[in-house]
Amino acid sequence: MRQIIIIGSGPAGYTAAIYAARANLKPLLIASSVEAGGELMNTTEVENFPGFPDGVQGPELMTKMQEQAERFGTEVVYDDVESLDLTGAVKSITLGSGETHEALSVVFATGSAYRKLGLTDEERLSGRGVSWCATCDGFFFKGKTIAVVGGGDSAMEEATFLTRFAEKVYVIHRKSELRASKIMQERAFANEKIEFIWNSEVVGITGDEAVDGLTLRDTVSGTETSLPLGGVFIAIGNDPRTHLIHGQLDLTAEGTIAVAGRSSKTSKTGVFAAGDVIDSSYRQAVTAAGSGCAAALDAEHYLSTLPQDLLATAGDTELATATN
Amino acid sequence: MTARAVTEANFDQEVINNKKTVLVDFWAEWCGPCRAVSPILDQIASENSDKLDIVKLNVDDHPALAAKYQITSIPAMKVFQKGEVVKTVIGAKPKPALEADLADYLA
Numbered sequence: 001m002r003q004i005i006i007i008g009s010g011p012a013g014y015t016a017a018i019y020a021a022r023a024n025l026k027p028l029l030i031a032s033s034v035e036a037g038g039e040l041m042n043t044t045e046v047e048n049f050p051g052f053p054d055g056v057q058g059p060e061l062m063t064k065m066q067e068q069a070e071r072f073g074t075e076v077v078y079d080d081v082e083s084l085d086l087t088g089a090v091k092s093i094t095l096g097s098g099e100t101h102e103a104l105s106v107v108f109a110t111g112s113a114y115r116k117l118g119l120t121d122e123e124r125l126s127g128r129g130v131s132w133c134a135t136c137d138g139f140f141f142k143g144k145t146i147a148v149v150g151g152g153d154s155a156m157e158e159a160t161f162l163t164r165f166a167e168k169v170y171v172i173h174r175k176s177e178l179r180a181s182k183i184m185q186e187r188a189f190a191n192e193k194i195e196f197i198w199n200s201e202v203v204g205i206t207g208d209e210a211v212d213g214l215t216l217r218d219t220v221s222g223t224e225t226s227l228p229l230g231g232v233f234i235a236i237g238n239d240p241r242t243h244l245i246h247g248q249l250d251l252t253a254e255g256t257i258a259v260a261g262r263s264s265k266t267s268k269t270g271v272f273a274a275g276d277v278i279d280s281s282y283r284q285a286v287t288a289a290g291s292g293c294a295a296a297l298d299a300e301h302y303l304s305t306l307p308q309d310l311l312a313t314a315g316d317t318e319l320a321t322a323t324n
Numbered sequence: 325m326t327a328r329a330v331t332e333a334n335f336d337q338e339v340i341n342n343k344k345t346v347l348v349d350f351w352a353e354w355c356g357p358c359r360a361v362s363p364i365l366d367q368i369a370s371e372n373s374d375k376l377d378i379v380k381l382n383v384d385d386h387p388a389l390a391a392k393y394q395i396t397s398i399p400a401m402k403v404f405q406k407g408e409v410v411k412t413v414i415g416a417k418p419k420p421a422l423e424a425d426l427a428d429y430l431a
Contacts, residue, residue: 034360034416041356059356080418096420127397127414136355139383140396210394231396 001102002028003314004299005093006074007081007244008109010038011285012275014065015292016107016299021072023300028101029069029076030093036078037062038111039238039276040285042133044161049285061285086248086268089310104306104314105270105299108245108257109292112238112276112283117149121205122234129211129231134158138165141231147172147214149202150235156184158235163193170227172197174219197227205232240277249273254280264295272298327362327369327378332386338379340407345429346377350393350400352384357416358399364419365401372430403429 006016009031020027031037040046043058052061070076079095086106094100114132116122122130131137134148138161146166148159151173159169171188176198178185188194197216203224204215213228240256242249250258250267257266257273264272274295275288303311327349330338339346349365351358362380369378383390383398393402393409403411403426413425423430 033364033418034357036360037356096418127400127412128394129396131397133357133397136357137397139352139354140390140398210396 001090001104001314002026003103003303003311004028004105004107004296005030005091005101005103006107006109007084007093008032008038008107008111008275008277009036009066009076010040010062010109010111010275010288011065012109012111012277012288012292012295013038013107014062014069015289016109016274016296017069017074017292018065018072019293019296020107020299021069021074023296024073025300025303027069027074028103029074030081030095031076031078033078033080033096037066042135043157044135046285081244084244084248086245086271089270089306091270104310105272105302107264107292107295107299108249108266108271108273108277109275109288109295110241110244110277111288112240114234115237115239117202117205117234117236119202119205121207125205125207125211128209129207130205131231131233132235134161134233134235137231137233138162141166143167144230145228146170146231146233147197147227147229148233148235149173150237151175151178151180152235152237153180153184155235156180156188158233159188159194160184160191162233163191166193166231169194170197170229171195172200172202172214172216174201175199202232238276238283240280242277252280256280262294264291264298270299270302272302326366327380330379330381332389335381335386335389338377339404342377342404344377345375346379346404347426347429348402348404349378349380350383350390350395350398350402351380352382352398354384355398361399361416361422364416364422367419368423368426368430375431376426376429 003025004027006029017029040058045055047055082094084093091106142165145168147170149172199219200216203217206213217224252258272295274291401413402409
């Protein structure tokens with residue numbers, strides 16, 4: 001048995017791991033089999049993470065966070081959580097491999113997942129011109145006319161990035177102004193290849209074998225128009241990834257995991273949550289990291305209140321050999 | 325066992341005229357999800373070497389084949405039987421999910 005298991009490998013998960021490892025709690029971090037490193041693995045330049053005046057590539061930042069967590073004794077497992085039981089003093093977590101791990105405390109930092117438009121043809125045409133990842137798929141749209149749906153920072157980043165490949169990039173937004181930060185907006189406005197389509201909602205994606213256009217509805221007049229294009233990138237936000245704990249932890253009205261005040265304490269004793277999965281307002285790499293720190297400190301405090309005999313069962317027995 | 329790399333030059337021989345069922349992993353160096361799914365495909369390849377050949381095609385080096393198979397999102401995993409695409413799986417997935425998608429070809 002462990003003292004602490006951290007689920008998630010984004011900035012929240014790794015920061016929790018750095019703090020927990022430095023507190024000598026020998027954390028096990030479950031990183032996911034195919035999404036290790038979290039959302040920043042699919043971004044390019046990160047310009048707003050403090051300490052990097054020249055910016056840093058998202059994947060590089062995550063590799064460094066992992067190295068820092070491992071340096072102090074975090075053990076990282078590349079697998080996915082299948083199920084978990086958070087009742088009782090000893091929490092148990094079963095992985096895709098079938099292995100079960102037990103711990104006295106758990107930090108839940110599973111982040112969020114891309115939101116879908118919810119259109120019937122979206123799934124059918126996914127990978128056939130519908131994409132959620134500009135850095136993965138932009139390359140295939142050389143010389144084409146494409147669209148990005150959304151008005152936040154990630155939509156602006158994707159649109160700007162995609163102009164490296166595409167002939168023209170429409171940004172389709174439901175409102176008449178953007179949610180994105182000023183610097184990202186200005187960069188997109190200054191880009192000659194980007195054209196904004198305001199007050200418009202995507203109500204249909206068309207194409208037999210591949211995307212050939214969108215059906216847009218004007219949110220003011222209600223009129224529908226079709227826009228021919230060769231691909232569409234969806235960047236309309238994220239939803240907290242909570243499916244594993246439905247029925248076990250209380251959620252907020254926004255669908256995030258409910259925590260007590262400014263702490264990371266969930267509705268179950270010994271279970272803490274951090275990062276995008278508890279945050280419906282900021283969702284930045286640096287706020288996630290701060291929240292991961294809080295979760296590790298809360299967990300550390302909780303562990304210090306447990307009876308010695310229980311703590312003794314979470315000794316060094318399962319400390320794996322360092323994987324160098 | 326690591327999935328073999330195929331090229332434009334040996335694609336016909338390795339994939340189209342292969343008597344076995346072949347999964348082609350269309351990938352690129354700069355694609356994070358491709359790097360994540362690659363070891364999982366290697367595992368599936370070694371556990372099912374009697375039923376399925378798994379090969380990788382670098383889309384940067386072989387854009388004509390990527391265009392021919394209308395790749396617009398990677399990783400794209402296409403299953404070929406008798407030279408025809410019989411199944412396409414898009415995106416990196418955990419091993420159990422990928423095995424479920426490929427169940428017909430692993431049985």
